[in-house]
Amino acid sequence: FDILPGRHGDYANYLRGVGPLLARHGGRVICYGRTQTVYFGEAHQEFCGLVQYPSREAMDALSADADFRAIRPLRDDSTTNYVLSVIEDFDTMQAAIDFMDAGGHPEHSTSGDTHA
Numbered sequence: 001f002d003i004l005p006g007r008h009g010d011y012a013n014y015l016r017g018v019g020p021l022l023a024r025h026g027g028r029v030i031c032y033g034r035t036q037t038v039y040f041g042e043a044h045q046e047f048c049g050l051v052q053y054p055s056r057e058a059m060d061a062l063s064a065d066a067d068f069r070a071i072r073p074l075r076d077d078s079t080t081n082y083v084l085s086v087i088e089d090f091d092t093m094q095a096a097i098d099f100m101d102a103g104g105h106p107e108h109s110t111s112g113d114t115h116a
Contacts, residue, residue: 002046007078014074017067025062026054045081056086 003011022028032049053059062068075082090096099105 001048001079001082002044004078004080010074010078014071014078017071017074021062021065021068021071022051025065026058027051027062045083059086 028051030050030052033047035043035046035048053062090099
């Protein structure tokens with residue numbers, strides 16, 4: 001994502017508020033920072049973050065939290081190119097290989113569980 005000109009302070013206030021809310025819902029920041037180099041492909045976002053939640057339900061609970069809804073405009077109104085993705089975590093590289101070998105259909109893979 002990118003910070004809109006003159007809105008860095010608003011985004012800083014969002015970061016101050018979201019930290020305790022992530023902890024409340026079991027979320028933790030895995031990586032957060034400025035994009036330094038794009039090795040392959042095209043990405044134009046200046047900032048990137050990766051947050052892990054214990055489950056999809058925990059992420060949904062954060063999104064529904066009244067305290068989060070109160071600070072969300074600080075994020076939404078100060079950024080552009082914001083992308084929020086939910087990914088499925090493969091337990092092992094072999095589970096990812098099995099998934100791919102099964103044509104991308106989890107019901108046909110031989111290892112790995114589906115996680116929210």
